[in-house]
Amino acid sequence: MALLTLAEAKAQLDIDTDAHDAELLAYVEAVTPVIEQFTGPVENRTVTEQVNSRSNLLALSQAPVVSLTSLTPVLTGGQAVDVGDLAVDSAAGVVRRLDGGSFAGGPWTAVYVAGRGTVSPTINLAARIMVQHLWRTQYGAARGMVGGGDDVSVTEPIAGWGYAVPYRVLQLLEPFKAPPGVA
Structure with missing residues (x-):
């Protein structure tokens, strides 16, 4: 595109x-x-970046966001988050957990597609x-x-x-x- x-x-x-x-x-x-x-x-592009959070929200640096591919902790031994358990505000590039939990154990590596589709x-x-x-x-x-x-x-x-x-x-x-x- x-x-x-x-x-x-x-x-x-x-x-x-x-x-x-x-x-x-x-x-x-x-x-x-x-x-x-x-x-x-x-134009759609895949972005890989490290993000930090002190709350239940993660802010991606490039918005709009078409889709979130993965979210994994940078530190070894951490558990990846199932992207199905996350909600993405596409326009703002903000990710939140659907269960209301926080993003403890970060920083996180976010892989996503930024662009407009x-x-x-x-x-x-x-x-x-x-x-x-x-x-x-x-x-x-x-x-x-x-x-x-x-x-x-x-x-x-x-x-x-x-x-x-x-x-x-x-x-x-x-x-x-x-x-x-x-x-």
């Missing part, structure tokens, strides 16, 4: 030849981490627009693009994002914004 395919980027840019595929693929691949910095993981059409559109915005740098002054064109002037940077991410992309991604402390 790709956030954006080469074919989708070519369609957005009205490119019908293969002449720029290698270069355009670099743009397509560069868009994913920028989008995911704002939304958290979109499917790419929302809105996130895909934001990625298409971002590739289009970045691809415009190919034109330079020849097409009147000095100073930012119609996206935003380089003298008006977006707080925390700079000029690479136009307002329209941020507005499309707003409903998918990662919770604080995630992404």
